[in-house]
Amino acid sequence: MLDLEDFPNSETLKVFAARFPELDISALQTWLTLMRVSGEVVSYLEDYLSDYGLSQRKFFILILLARNPNGLNISQLAEKTGVSCASITGVVDRMKKANLVTREEDSRDRRVMVVRLAQAGETLLEKVLPDHYRRVAELMSSLNQQDRHSLQTLLERIRLNLR
Helix, strand or coil: CCCCCCCCCHHHHHHHHHHCCCCCHHHHHHHHHHHHHHHHHHHHHHHHHHCCCCCHHHHHHHHHHHHCCCCEEHHHHHHHHCCCHHHHHHHHHHHHHCCCEEEEECCCCCCCEEEEECHHHHHHHHHHHHHHHHHHHHHCCCCCHHHHHHHHHHHHHHHHHCC
């Protein structure tokens, strides 16, 4: 999240550009706007989820498990959420204590634990998702379908440059 509210004005950017010729003012302004908006969107989601005792990571694990009713092992969850197995194990342990998920031995390999959505997790998603989807639609309501497609395309191009 970007913890900067006082963005540089055009005069400040010109001074920095004179000092640092690598500075592309338009690129920096676009990047700062992207960082600000992405941080605010994350905060918007986290504030909402906290009303249900969920973190973003727990929410995404619940969604993944709802999409995979046969369950996922820890390695799969780690890969699909982009975090380490150790981090996922801790989150899953806390979710199990809250009865949101179950952990069972894999019938094909007893060394592997399969995580599945528990009834309480399913019930929680049934409460959270309708309002979450409404909030997302409201957030995107100022963009028409073409705007949304363009934004997705542009953001994907930026994401590919990260590689």
